[in-house]
Amino acid sequence: MFPSGLTAAPRDHGQAHVPEVIEAIPTGAREQLTLLPAKLDRTLESAGWGGADGVNLIRFFTGVERDQDPEWFGGHAPTSTSAEDARLATDARLRIEIQAVVVRGEV
Template sequence: MPEHSWSCALQAVAGLGPAGRGATTSRMSMTKEISIVHHADRRTDVMMPYAPGIVVRRGKLVFLSGVTAAAVYHSHPHRDEEFDLPSTMREQAVLTMENLKKTLEAAGCTFTDLVSATRFLTNVAEQDDLNRVWASYLGGHLPTTTTVEVSRLATHARCKLEISAIAVVDDGGS
């Protein structure tokens, strides 16, 4: 794509008209609309810590990069002294959820806006510890989740958990 086309595309995405002037279109604010999907043969006698599916009919999607118990803003290349992390899944899960909460808040969201999360663990046997912390932050809210065991996380060898997520918020017209 020619440089001019990229510039025009970026201006369009940013809502800018020619010479950086604001676009003249106006939009009404629309409340998000989501619904949980269940199978026809859903079992109600078991506790499900996630929703099988969620349909987003209206709202603004917010994509969150993976967070761990480590500080979100850290040196690259990594410096070992910046990764003094607790050794238990419970403690790392709390720090990870706090980092996720900060990112959600920075995007104008809360945990109840989550519709999907992927949770990467270095030891799936510690999933119950994660689930207890997860439930304490989300209460009764159940986004879709996928939990995957990995041999190591890229952030640091001491990290036990990484969570990436998608949220939906009201479309405020911006």
């Protein structure tokens, strides 16, 4: 499974990325980061999977030195890549986006 494009934007923000719909996004990276584990967990759980199935996490930051995220994956630490972008496409208020590679069974 390859969940991608996970941000602090509301789940139903649509592809139009209408700024008025996204105004509730917290501006701080820590606050945004608190929303991402639950979004990823919901995605994985909808397929009957969990965080322990994660093998790779790709994180896109607008300020990588300032905004590194806490570990979640339930003590399981997948490999990860961090990259810095000047701006995330959905909205300028977003500070982090994640993509995961999740595999069921032994790798």
